[in-house]
Amino acid sequence: MDDPRERMNAEEVLEKKDKIFEDVLNMLVDRLNISPTDIRMDTDVKEELMFDSLELYELVVDIEEAYDIRLPDEDLDRIVLVKDVVELIYTLSTDS
């Protein structure tokens, strides 16, 4: 029933997403000058983190360079929570 390969795969996915969260967290802390404890997976990016557009695009360019991905504006529009950022990076970096 419980396929160990599937379990391993799910663990790898979680681990990769944790790593992405950690990267995003570090970038946000550097950029916004806030405490890491203020950022959770369910933090609302627009309401709670208060980016101006320059800070947002600086972060976008940093993420694109770190993960060698492209983050189109249409995808950025759909982001609400930090979790969405992590999912988007995961999906784009896994596809490429």
Add this chain to the structure above:
Amino acid sequence: MTEREMEMADCLVRIFENVLITEEMSLQKGYFPDLSLAEMHALDAIGPYEARTMSETAAILGITTGTLTVSIDRLVRKGFVERKRDEKDRRIVRISLTRSGKVACRMHGKYHRVLAKRALDPCNEEEAELLLRMVHDVDNFLAAQAKKYNERESLRKTAKEVSEERRRRNDNG
């Protein structure tokens, strides 16, 4: 000219002028006051991702590589563009955007997007299609006019450049 034609002509000219003015102002009053609109469009032509050659970029902008070189020199000095030699063919120089260049390019792209969104948002699906088709018609008409002029002589070239080019062509047979 009928009243309607006059209104249309006024609107078209005003749109052209106001797009230029607001683009220029958004740069001057925004985060990138050291960039001119022409320089911003050069960054846009290079794009935030792949490195490009000078001739590719000049072709996108419809200018000569000589003119582009002057602009790129300035953008390199200001820290928005970097030049690198091609790894395989050292004769080829590629240009790409620095981190600041990428950020500027993305932010300027947002200006264009906001403009388009503002025009399309009040429309339902059908109206948006119709509006887009009509704007395309105007765009195609103007592009055809521009092409006609370009075929005669390049408008961007000064009279001196045109006469020099003609002389070169004659010299080459």
